[in-house]
Amino acid sequence: MTDALETRTTVTLTVNGREVTATKGEMLIAAADRVGTYIPRFCYHPRMEPVGVCRMCLVEVDGPRGATLQPACYIQVGEGMVVNTESEKVKKAQDGVLEFLLANHPLDCPVCDKGGECPLQDQTLAHGSGETRFIEEKRHFPKPIEIGELVLLDRERCIQCSRCTRFASEVAGDAQIDFAGRGDNIEVAPSPTEPFDSVFSGNTVQICPVGALTAKPYRFTARPWDLEQVESTCTTCAVGCRVAVQSSSNRLTRVLGMDSEAVNHGWLCDKGRFTIDSVVGIDEAPLTDSARRIMEPMIRRNGELEAATWGEALREAARIISSATTPSAVGAIGGAALTNEGAFAWQRFFRGVVGTDSIDAQYGDGLDPVLVAALPRATINEAAEACTVVLLTGDLREELPVLFLRLREGLVKGTTNAVEMSASGSALSALSRVKLPIRPGEAHLVAQAIATDDAPLATLASHPHGGLFTSADLVEARRLIGDDGSGVVFVVGRPNVAESAAPIEAAIRIFAERFPQAKFLPTLRRGNVNGALDMGLTPNLAPGQQFAPTAGRSTLEQLRAATTGEQSVIVSLGGDILENVVDTPLASAALKAASLIAVTGHGGPSLAFADVVFPTTVMHERLGTVTNIEGRVSLLAPKVTPPGSTWPDVAIASELAEEFGQNLGLSDPEETANVIEATTGYPCGSAMRSAMEGVVVGRIDAQTERRLLDPMAFPGIRSADLVGIAPRAGSIASSDASVAGVASRPALSNVAGDINPVIPMPDTYSLRLVVDRTIYDNGAAVRGTEALRALAPTSVLRVNPHDLTRIGVTSGGAVRLTSARGSEVIAVVAEAAVPRGCVALRHGTLVTTNASDSANVGNWIVDSEQVVVEVRMESL
Amino acid sequence: MAVLTAPKIVSSRSEYTDSHSMSRYLATDGFTALRKALSMHPEAVATEVDSASLLGRGGAGFPAGRKWSMLRKAPVSYLVVNGDESEPATFKDHYLIEREPHQLVEGVTIAAYALQVSQAFIYIRGEFALGLERLQQAVNDAYEHGALGSDIFGSGFSLDIIVHPGAGAYICGEETALIEALEGKRGFPRIKPPYFPAAIGLYGQPTVVNNVETMANMPWIVNNGGAAFAALGQGRSTGTRLFALSGRVKNPGVYELEMVKNTFRDIIFDPALGGGIIGDKKIKAFIPGGVSAPWFTPEQLDIPLGLDEVAEQASMLGSGSIVVLDEDSCVVRAAWRITKFFSRESCGQCTPCREGSGWLERIMYRMEHGGGRREDLDLLLDLCDNIAPGLSWPPQQTTICVLGPSIPSSIHSAITNFRDDFIAHVDHNGCPHD
16 A cells, blocks of 8 residues: 555646645545645535536636636646636636526525535535525426435426436446436436436435435434434444434434445445434334334233333343253354444353353354454455455345445446356346356355366256356456455355355355465445454354354254254344244244243344343444454444433343353443453454544554545535544554454364365256345334335245246246245246246245245245255246 | 639539439549549548648538547547537538538548548438438448448448437537437537547547538549648638528528638628628628627628638637628527527536526526616626636637537627617617517
8 A cells, every 4th residue: 555655656736826746647626625725516526436517616727728717626637737726717707606506596495404514505605695696587396306215306406416316327326317408407307217226325315415305214304403413333234334323312313424435435325324213113013023112121921021120131031041951051143233342241141151152143144253254354445446356245235235336336447357156146247247157056166166177167067957157257257366366355255045154165265275365355244243253152253253162053053952952042132033044944943942032122023932022222322333344343323312221232241140140340331342352452442432444353454544524525424523533543552452362363274164065966847046135124124114114125036037938937927936845826027147947035025925934935945954945936 | 792713612513403312423523532532542631631721610620630630549440420510590511411412421431531440420410301311311322332331442441331310409519429429328518638539539439520511521622632622712711611691681591612712791792692681771790600609790791701810800700600680680689599599408517508508598588578677788798707707709618518608609799789789678678679
């Protein structure tokens, strides 16, 4: 990084008589920003390509034909360039543009959501004339119109800066909004045929420099000057986007994306942005609905969950745990919803107080934490700037949306090439240089073919439906990855949760051994699952990614042990077990057999089996740290007071330990963070104190400086307490110690499992099942949010058109789907991205018919004992 | 008296009613120039064009030879011919497309050979229904005749021409907007730099964009030599060019005249040309080079029809469209109509053009239809100044393309020269001519 900076050419130019240095190729407006010369702007946005259309940033630049007015956002700095941003001519031009912008702009600031945080309003107050010379009738449009499920457009307020249309096409790749009409009748318009259903639509609202775009959930709910703000981290998925969380008194009103250089560049997905409703929850929802917020302790009495005091609930839980015959008959499942501090406290409780290692933050659909810890980890920036990324994961737009945006940028610009190994296609498929589709059970074969030679091609081609790629594809993939993988990032996760982890984990190990210079970005996707694993909520690793003395049961092993009676108590930490475990029949059998203590902020189907329920605080209510996919530990800040008698996890674990006469030595999150750092070197304490861009575990080189906040680019974010205190890597006292456990950290050689699992080919009549994910998955975040609930897709079986034709069913029809577990009638749709010989379902989509035991189709069908799930499909 | 001795270079077949037919074209030396060009070295053809000092006939008047020499060297490059003639009172390309389509095809083929380009596009204004039909027929004829397609006349040179109809937007006559439209996008002009077509043009490749009339000159230049062309005219303005005369003249139409040898007075008043003002009224003003040009008054009638000669008087010969206003014409109405045109045709990208044109149009509408105020005159001029700072000519601009700075010309000219007419409109609360 330092070397690269030094080899860049700098140029010297004169701005307002002052000599300044800038980077060659930099836009004048950005260079001026850095030296404190602010040039007004509307269309310019530092995270998008300039277009130079609003003409607000006109400045005088000396050239061969004398000083001419040039848009500072579109002119690159040059050696010896002489720039004047303050001349009378510049002022007149800028004032002229501002007046033109205001000509047709309605004077409805008092009722406009943007009023008080509006770039147009601010610049008008700063530079405007105060009187209008425009006495004509203003332009009129019916308003507002809906341009997507979540976004409304008021065309009268629009100043045609094209930020939204550029975001949609350039950043998100969802070009369903564009300009229509021309002259001063030009308008932003949705596609007449395709709705603006981008999962990033909220960003257009955030970057709109006027009140033209408003988000339905926030519209008319608050005035900006009444809002208070904290900077925090989004935990809806594991990307760890930096957010500004805003509330009006004690009511959460809005989440905005912060411009973090390391993580999200200011962008958020709509799920992360709009799920604040789920924090409050829906009162009338039943306890078994994740839309319900749990706000008081409960104990099952006479078959019903009834409200109890904390003392009663703690005593009852302690009684249940004590009643287990041995410590190993107790286990805990979950942890992704916890803070690092909560996870640390719970693991200390289970290992130290109960004496069990059967704790697992994953639900059987993740990766071996030993493998994850052993891989050389890439940061998000490294993945986004890699020369090649190998995508062996689910559809990132559905699973880790902002990571999708970050990777997409390099693929679109052509600075990064992608090799995609996908089970059902993804939003990055079209941008991938090489596509190597993988059917369930084939990942390790494809990895071998890339890593060694074409030999596995023959095996792959022996599939009854033939091979899916050629030797030429492998040659190109190998060329892009290179000899040792330097500059390559493997983005690895589970593309298919209806398949055991074995083939994928084998593939990852093959890559890691064959390409020693490559880095890996695991896509464990749930909230703080990466932090929970690092805090020891795994059967075999203790806090700080060090081996635990003894190993316990994983989630699936615990569930099976519960059905056989070996384990009698399950403690659910955070998320709902039935909603998260793909093998639902196994999960419900286990919950029926064992006692369940649920520690949760939300309701869910598992509560039907719960004996004790502890209500916890959730995001935006609690202090702590979380760790994202790249190992970045960052601050989670409380904004509102927790409702009812909810407690933070640290307190619940500590009080429960007290019931056993033991003291965890953890009184509150701050103390816990410091204890974690002192005992393991894991930088929770540092991250909590320094906030901002967080601290990457063991990667002092991955620190980035916070960009200066441009309120014109990110209106609505209060800057005073946020700008200018970028964390300095050197100031983090213990970051050198953050790799304290390095000696005992897992290596690749510690990873168990067969590197070459033998999986037989299916017969001609069988199809292999792929269960992948959708962003709107009917989980607590979606069900608890009015605006998002309607977006959850209904269940549909996606089938390769070739296979549909084979059984004589047309897209839109229905089929009977049969597995060893049972059969179901389900709608089908043709999708070419699904490989021949496979069918695909989205996890967590509602089914219209009554599937056994669960509202989630795909779940009943998946048998977690099987490496792959075979199904048959018949026309009705 | 008008000087009418020069040969007709681009309108030589104007006396024939079937000038658009292949048979007439072949009977009148059609494709002889192409055969000759193909026997020459491509660079020699380019040299002839360069020595002709042919200035581009689209309006800006940039030397065609120099434009060609600026083409970035690349494996793929394109020739794009601009036939999106859409400005009010400009109709000379219309004439060439409808009446001399084979000449255009031959000219394009010669230019493509000189540039060694194998793909050319002719972008034609969508409203030219007959022109499109005839030009496409001419292209088809040329293919059939072996004058287009692969291995033209056995020379080994190949060229394909695609005739692309526009969709009704004046802005697509701006060369970078035209390129965007050809690529299937909205016709938004691109920012220059870096999007100079010669460097980054159609599909990102180096591209020459030439006007229809420029191309129509090619056969004559090849047949007669660049020197013969350069011998016509005077100074920088060589050869002949088409003038589209309209407004309050007895004989409006398209006239091919040797450059500089005639004056505005000649073309407007000579019996063989414009024939004077209808009803022998007095001339009040005239627009010398399209509606984006600043206006001239009768004192400027004796200025020769040459680029530099008009530029010295702070206007432009532009596209060669001359519009005549007589003593009964309402200058306020004329300026309003021109402003309305620009307001409707602004692409909407840049704020000053989009909002400025609309605002000016609304004020001018009031001025003409009632509701005008004396203070509107200063407001109009100040808004014009905010679009084209200084209101000088050639204009300074605040916008991406030159449509913006074209807007103020008519209003500025009208107020500067005929302020009393505006005051009369204010006092009369509307147009006194109505």
